[in-house]
Amino acid sequence: MQSSVQLTASGKLKHFLTVSGLSKELLTEILDTADSLIEVGERNIKKVPLLRGKTVVNLFFEASTRTRSTFELAAKRLSADVLNININTSATSKGESLSDMLKNLEAMASDMFVVRHAQSGASHFIAESVTPGVAIVNAGDGWHAHPTQAMLDMLTIRQNKGQFEGLKVAIIGDILHSRVARSQIRALNTLGVNEVRVIAPNTLLPKHVESLGVSVFNDINAGLGDIDVIIMLRLQRERMQGALLPSEGEYYQLFGLTRERLKLAKPDAIVMHPGPINRGVEIESEVADGDQSVILDQVTNGIAVRMAVMSMAMSGQTEEQNILNEKRANESECIS
Amino acid sequence: MHILKIEILNGKRLASPTDNAQDMSTHWIDFERIEIQDGMIKSINQDNPAFKADISIDGTGCYVLPGLVDLNVSLREPGYTAKGSIYSETKAAAAGGVTTLCCTPETKPINDSKAVSKLIEELAQEAANCEVLPLGALTQGLEGEQLSEYAALKNAHCIALSNGYHPLKNLAISKRCFEYAKTHNLSVFINAIEASLHQGVMHEDEISTTIGLQGIPDLAETVAVSQLIKLAEATGVHLHLSQLSTADAVAQVKAAKERGLRITADVAIQNLLYTDEKVANFSSVFHCMPPLRSEADRLALLEGVKTRVISAITSAHQPHEAAAKQMPFAETEAGMSSIEFLLPMAMKLEREQDLLLTDFISAMTQGAAEVLNIAIPQIAVGQKANLCIFNPSTSYVLERENIQSTGKNTPLIGQTLTGCVKTTIFEGRVSYSS
Numbered sequence: 071m072q073s074s075v076q077l078t079a080s081g082k083l084k085h086f087l088t089v090s091g092l093s094k095e096l097l098t099e100i101l102d103t104a105d106s107l108i109e110v111g112e113r114n115i116k117k118v119p120l121l122r123g124k125t126v127v128n129l130f131f132e133a134s135t136r137t138r139s140t141f142e143l144a145a146k147r148l149s150a151d152v153l154n155i156n157i158n159t160s161a162t163s164k165g166e167s168l169s170d171m172l173k174n175l176e177a178m179a180s181d182m183f184v185v186r187h188a189q190s191g192a193s194h195f196i197a198e199s200v201t202p203g204v205a206i207v208n209a210g211d212g213w214h215a216h217p218t219q220a221m222l223d224m225l226t227i228r229q230n231k232g233q234f235e236g237l238k239v240a241i242i243g244d245i246l247h248s249r250v251a252r253s254q255i256r257a258l259n260t261l262g263v264n265e266v267r268v269i270a271p272n273t274l275l276p277k278h279v280e281s282l283g284v285s286v287f288n289d290i291n292a293g294l295g296d297i298d299v300i301i302m303l304r305l306q307r308e309r310m311q312g313a314l315l316p317s318e319g320e321y322y323q324l325f326g327l328t329r330e331r332l333k334l335a336k337p338d339a340i341v342m343h344p345g346p347i348n349r350g351v352e353i354e355s356e357v358a359d360g361d362q363s364v365i366l367d368q369v370t371n372g373i374a375v376r377m378a379v380m381s382m383a384m385s386g387q388t389e390e391q392n393i394l395n396e397k398r399a400n401e402s403e404c405i406s
Numbered sequence: 407m408h409i410l411k412i413e414i415l416n417g418k419r420l421a422s423p424t425d426n427a428q429d430m431s432t433h434w435i436d437f438e439r440i441e442i443q444d445g446m447i448k449s450i451n452q453d454n455p456a457f458k459a460d461i462s463i464d465g466t467g468c469y470v471l472p473g474l475v476d477l478n479v480s481l482r483e484p485g486y487t488a489k490g491s492i493y494s495e496t497k498a499a500a501a502g503g504v505t506t507l508c509c510t511p512e513t514k515p516i517n518d519s520k521a522v523s524k525l526i527e528e529l530a531q532e533a534a535n536c537e538v539l540p541l542g543a544l545t546q547g548l549e550g551e552q553l554s555e556y557a558a559l560k561n562a563h564c565i566a567l568s569n570g571y572h573p574l575k576n577l578a579i580s581k582r583c584f585e586y587a588k589t590h591n592l593s594v595f596i597n598a599i600e601a602s603l604h605q606g607v608m609h610e611d612e613i614s615t616t617i618g619l620q621g622i623p624d625l626a627e628t629v630a631v632s633q634l635i636k637l638a639e640a641t642g643v644h645l646h647l648s649q650l651s652t653a654d655a656v657a658q659v660k661a662a663k664e665r666g667l668r669i670t671a672d673v674a675i676q677n678l679l680y681t682d683e684k685v686a687n688f689s690s691v692f693h694c695m696p697p698l699r700s701e702a703d704r705l706a707l708l709e710g711v712k713t714r715v716i717s718a719i720t721s722a723h724q725p726h727e728a729a730a731k732q733m734p735f736a737e738t739e740a741g742m743s744s745i746e747f748l749l750p751m752a753m754k755l756e757r758e759q760d761l762l763l764t765d766f767i768s769a770m771t772q773g774a775a776e777v778l779n780i781a782i783p784q785i786a787v788g789q790k791a792n793l794c795i796f797n798p799s800t801s802y803v804l805e806r807e808n809i810q811s812t813g814k815n816t817p818l819i820g821q822t823l824t825g826c827v828k829t830t831i832f833e834g835r836v837s838y839s840s
Contacts, residue, residue, distance in 0.1 A: 075687075090616075169732050189734035190618040191688030199732070212736070213618030252618055276615035277623070 075197050077386075079393075084386035085197045085206040086379045088215040089256040097260055101225050103378035104371070110147055111373060120381040121150035124181040128154045130209070131187040136345055136369065137209050137219070141184045144376035153180070168192075169199055176201055182384060183207070190214035190249075203391050205383040207376075213249050219344050220253035222375040224261060226368050227299055230340050234261040240293055240335075241284075242269040242325060243303030243352055246276045250344045251303060259283045269293040269325065273314045290325050294334040302327055302343045305352045318351050328354045332362065340364045410460055410835060412442040414795060417465025419450075420472065420767065422784035433764045434469065442791040445834035449787055461836060463829055465795060471767050472783035473505025473536070473792035473832065475774035477595070477672050478648055478720040479745060481538070482812075484525060485514025490725040490812040492526065495745070496535035498811035500838035502721070502746040503794030503827045505536050508595075508778070511543040512570045518543035518554040523562035535837050537792075539565040539778070541595055544583050548572040553583060556590045565778055566593040566646065571695060573601035577633065584641035593644040593779070597696070598630035598655065607736045609651075609682040609699040617686060619735060622697050628654040635662045638669055646777055647671040649722055651696035653706030660715045670777045671715070673707045674722035675751050676742050678761065680704075684817070690731045691817045694722075695740035708760050711769055718774040719766060721745040725813020743813030747804075749796055750818070753825035763798070791834040800826035 076085040076092075083096065110118055126145040130138050138154065145152045155175075175183070182205040185193045190212030197206040210216040224234075231237055239258055245251045245268050258266050268279060269287045280286055287293030294300070309315050327341065341353075341363045349355045358365060418434040429435050441448040441457050448457070476499065482490035490498075499507055509526060511517035517526065523540050530538035542559030544567040546552040556567065567587055574580045587594050603626035608614050610621020631647060635658060638645035650656060650671050662669045676694055681701050684692040692698060710716035724741025731738050744751070752766040775782045783792055801824045806814050830838040 167729060167733065169729075187734060189736050191736075192734040194688045195690075195732075195734045211618075211734075213620075215618070249618055252616070277610050277621060278612045278615055281612040281615060 075194060078390045080389075082386040082389065083379065083382045084390060085193075086217055086383050087193050087197055087206065087208045089217045089220055089253050089260065090215070092260065094260050094262065097221070097224065097257060100221055100375065100378050100382065101228060103382060104221070104225050104374040107377045108371075108374045110377070111370070116147050117149055118147065119149045121145065121148035121384055124150045124384060125179060126150045126152050126182045126184060126380070127175055127180045128152065128184045129175070129186070130154075130156050131185075131192070132210070134186055134209070136372070137186065140369070140372040141209060141376050144373050144380060147373070148377055148381055150182075168196070172196060172200060176204060180204065182380065184209050186210045188212055202394070203387055205387045207379060207383060210249055213247050213252070215253045216249040217253050218372070218376050218379060219250050220257045221379070222368055222371040223254055223301065223342060223344070224257050225371045225375055226342060226364050227340070229367070229371075230364060231298060234258070234263045237263040237298045238265045238267070238296055239263055239299040239301065240267045240269055240297045241301045241303065242290065242293075242327065244274045244305055244309060245270050245279060245303070246274045247306070247309075248303050252282070254301060255282050255284055267293050267297070271315070271324070274309070290331060291334060294331060297335040297339055300327065300332075300335060300339055300341045302341065302353050304344065304346060305348055322351055326350075326352055326354060327357050329356055329360075332357055342368060344368070409443060411457060412461045412463065412791075412831065412834065412836070413457070413459035414440040414442075414463045414465045414470060414793075417468040417470050417795070419470040419785050422786045424784070424786045437470075440470065440785075442831065442834050445791055447785065447787055447789050447791050450785075463795060467799060468795050468797045468828055470785065471503070471794050471796060472771045472785060473794050473830065474503050474748060474767075474770040475718075475778070475783065476504045476507040476721050476723070476745060476748075476770070477718050477774050477777060478674070479507045479509050479723045480512065480725065480741070481509045481526070482725060483513065483529065484522065488727045489730070492529040492538070493533045493535070494810065494812045495723070495725060496530060496533045496538065497838070498723075498725075498746045498809075500535040500830045500832065501810045501827060502748045503796060503830050504745060504748070505792035505794070505830065505832045505837070506539065506780075507536055508539045508541050508565060510570055511541050511548065511568055516543050516548050517541070517564075518546050518548070518559075520555070520558045520562040523559060523564055527563060534832070534835070536832050539563070541566055541568040543567070544569040544587075544594060545574065545579070550574040550579060553586055556586055556592055560590055560592055564592075566595050568595040568648065569597075571597050571599060573599060577637070580634075581637055581641060584637055584643040584645075588641050588643040593646055593777070595646045595648045596634055597648045598627050598634055598650070600626050600630040603629065607693065607697075608685050609697040611682060611700055613682045613686050617688065619685070624652045624654060624699070627652050627696065628658070631655045631658050635667070635669060639667055644668045644670070649674045649677070649696050649720065650707065650710070650716065651677050651699050651703060653703045656706045656710040656715055659710070663715060670717045671710070672718040672720045672774070672777070673711065673716050675719055675744060675748060676722070677707055678704065678711070678719070678755060679751055685735070688735045689817070690733070690735050690738040691742065691815055693731070693735060693738050693740050694742055711761060712765055714773070717769065717777050719769040720774075721748055723811075725811045726815045727812070728814065731815050741815070742817075743809070743811045743815045746810055747816060747818055747823065749827060750823035750825045753798060757824070791831055793831040794827060795829040795831075797826050797828050799824070802826060
């Protein structure tokens with residue numbers, strides 16, 4: 071249902087807003103493209119001309135270091151011109167509406183917006199209101215989706231495990247407020263893992279979470295049994311307010327990933343975290359830095375995955391515009 | 407002075423209690439001629455050669471029904487004229503076949519005074535599109551703390567009291583509001599909301615979980631309904647629950663009525679037509695308050711209307727300027743512009759076998775009038791000539807520029823609607839003609 075906005079008539083990506091509604095083949099194409107682009111980062115001259123002459127605007131309404139800088143690097147490695155705009159919420163309340171701001175940026179002949187916004191659905195809204203031909207890449211919207219994070223996690227899993235079939239994956243932490251978890255769950259199920267588990271107290275689980283295609287555990291020790299991939303989520307400090315959790319201490323005691331607990335998973339299980347890490351809150355330092363951790367691989371893969379989706383979305387837009395132009399040319403020929 | 411005379415020829419009219427039992431059961435009665443004069447229905451099917459009509463309306467293929475009574479309409483004036491004015495929104499009401507409506511107190515300034523009530527009354531009389539019955543503010547400034555001057559509001563023709571979607575500070579204040587309203591024999595219209603649970607922007611369920619929008623749990627309504635029923639019982643006030651959205655609330659109202667309490671309820675037409683599925687694409691036109699809930703809730707609300715547990719259907723008309731809906735979902739303003747499309751929406755309910763058109767009409771005439779304790783609109787000689795002439799088989803594509811309301815925030819634009827209001831007659835004059 072949500073896929074129609076982001077696909078061309080021939081089923082190619084033209085925006086990248088959510089993993090939801092994308093086929094296994096398309097997700098695999100993103101991973102394969104990213105794989106082929108990893109090599110660019112290892113060259114002396116780290117550039118390919120896929121987005122040469124294009125202008126990419128990084129539009130961040132929420133603070134971000136890792137995501138924004140990997141998007142910037144990805145765009146530059148694709149030879150695009152990059153404009154970074156950081157708008158904290160106080161600045162948007164000057165009175166200019168989001169639509170007006172976008173129109174202004176479009177007037178500067180931008181070809182792609184990479185958008186992060188605190189509201190779920192913000193990138194959908196933007197994709198529906200921009201001029202045809204401009205691609206939108208979602209860099210995280212509210213609690214809804216963070217599809218490039220999910221895809222870089224999938225790439226990391228595939229590099230380490232070879233395939234998705236048969237895998238059991240546990241996602242531990244604040245599922246309720248997590249766009250990362252929602253996108254990961256969708257991607258993992260589409261790519262055909264054996265089981266996705268969520269492990270959290272009930273205050274951090276959304277209603278009917280099982281409808282996302284997960285099994286639910288309140289007990290981390292039970293939930294870790296037989297697991298191949300462990301994904302930890304960052305616990306925001308503000309969750310101690312509003313009676314979601316009593317204290318960081320009790321959370322760590324019940325849900326923190328320690329060396330002891332890691333032994334409950336399969337011996338070759340990998341440990342992932344989208345960052346930034348709260349050491350001693352959701353994960354023990356030694357686990358974050360240990361042999362089974364692939365947290366830094368995730369960051370490296372982030373650049374390749376972002377290069378992949380940016381180039382795919384741009385080529386989808388170009389193809390759609392070409393078809394449109396041809397159609398117009400034919401029509402005017404008929405008239406003359 | 408010339409006295410306006412109108413005749414309606416050759417249609418079907420809704421039966422009224424003055425007709426015989428058999429006609430009542432078939433609902434519609436063929437007529438040849440209805441004569442209107444002096445704001446009243448002068449005669450039905452009488453050969454009256456002296457009557458020379460100024461306006462003759464061909465009713466072939468049409469239903470003639472009493473003008474609809476809408477319990478909850480945001481007219482937006484004074485204060486929010488970018489969204490609508492008393493003139494534009496009563497014009498839209500007339501286009502929807504409505505001849506009587508209650509307007510919410512959420513204006514700027516808020517209608518908590520005689521002055522604002524009088525202003526609304528004057529502007530409505532000037533517009534002369536329909537009868538406007540203001541709902542006065544239950545508390546000063548709708549702030550939920552101090553009583554408004556109920557005697558003054560009643561004196562200024564406020565029909566009942568409401569606090570809209572603004573919460574009352576605590577239960578002690580609710581109790582006193584109810585006691586003071588009872589003192590003045592005024593009904594209280596309450597949108598049942600427990601504010602601390604009402605933090606989200608859509609129904610809390612699988613879809614809110616999937617798309618990551620903060621959900622409003624059923625509990626936000628059901629907990630409030632049970633408290634309100636207790637308070638109404640204790641104070642003896644007539645409690646009217648505005649725009650119920652949950653199955654559990656319907657069950658509670660049913661039980662309260664069975665216990666003999668004077669409790670009534672209404673439902674917004676969009677909650678009878680749509681569910682939270684409509685929000686799955688972040689479509690802000692479906693951002694409603696109360697939220698569109700589950701299919702089970704929708705079916706329970708329909709059943710509530712059929713069994714008269716829910717007395718009335720309302721448009722809950724909330725016109726907005728375009729910019730109010732052009733933002734990420736949670737930042738958009740809630741509400742739909744719907745008063746013009748009540749009958750096409752009802753036709754859709756009938757087509758899908760959700761609700762009979764006659765049950766809809768009954769809820770928007772008799773049901774609503776009983777809530778307001780006003781005369782029940784009916785088509786009979788000597789009754790007020792508030793009528794809607796409606797062609798149930800005309801189909802047309804709704805174009806944006808053909809919408810009378812200032813608010814174009816309806817999902818029906820571009821859709822084929824079946825059922826068209828041909829003419830609305832308000833107090834014996836044509837208030838709308840298509």
